[in-house]
Amino acid sequence: MGFRKGLGVTEEKLYEDFKKEIDDENPYRERRRYVVLDRETEAPIGELSYGELDTEVGKCRVGIKICEISAQGRGFGKDALLAFMRYLFDRFGLQKIEIDTLKDNVRAEALYRKVGFYEVKTEQNFWQDPDGIWHDLVFMEISRSEFFSAHSTSLLEAQS
Helix, strand or coil: CCCCCCCCCCHHHHHHHHHHHHHCCCCCCCCEEEEEECCCCCCEEEEEEEEEEECCCCEEEEEEEECCHHHCCCCHHHHHHHHHHHHHHHHHCCCEEEEEEECCCHHHHHHHHHCCCEEEEEEEEEEECCCCCEEEEEEEEEEHHHHHHHHHHHHHHHHC
């Protein structure tokens, strides 16, 4: 996650969480995590997730991490996020997707803006990292119509 001391998540806890998710066959569960693969090598390089799925309201919150340093800045995150958003809008009939990032995560915020998310609010001193540093959190969203209006051409090209 880019923090000097990490976030204190153990390998055992990760395996426990993964097993729980893999064993849950409910297609409409509130959250799910996916692995991002390198297009050429098919090696795992990160993850996508959705949470807070609310099919009644038609929204969810997404997250993305490209964990392999050598894969960052090569377009994998943008491609994966666009495909994931299209999948979520279509699969669950969503009307809105939300995302958030720490204000000082400039690369993430730039990616989110590039795919069409816009800021709806910032909460000052939202979270304190393991080193005791406080961070602001930026909340962003995009509607279904805004997404498909901005990306209809690029999505059609990607299908070809």
